[in-house]
Amino acid sequence: EWSLWSPCTRTCGSAIQKSQRFCDNPKPENGGQYCSGQSTRIRSCEHNLVNITYNLIF
DSSP states (O other): BBBBOOSOOSEEEEEEEEEEEEEOOOOOOOOOOOOOSSSSSEEEEEEEOOOOOOOOOO
């Protein structure tokens, strides 16, 4: 079962997200093997908006 996607690694511009697979439902027993294949997946994510904070002094 795959986990939810992580938050993007950056808040502005191109970034990545990760998700992990846990083969523990049910957990392998009696010589059974964990899931074959990769345990982590990655996808790109992009934020087009940049949050800018201005400190105005009058």
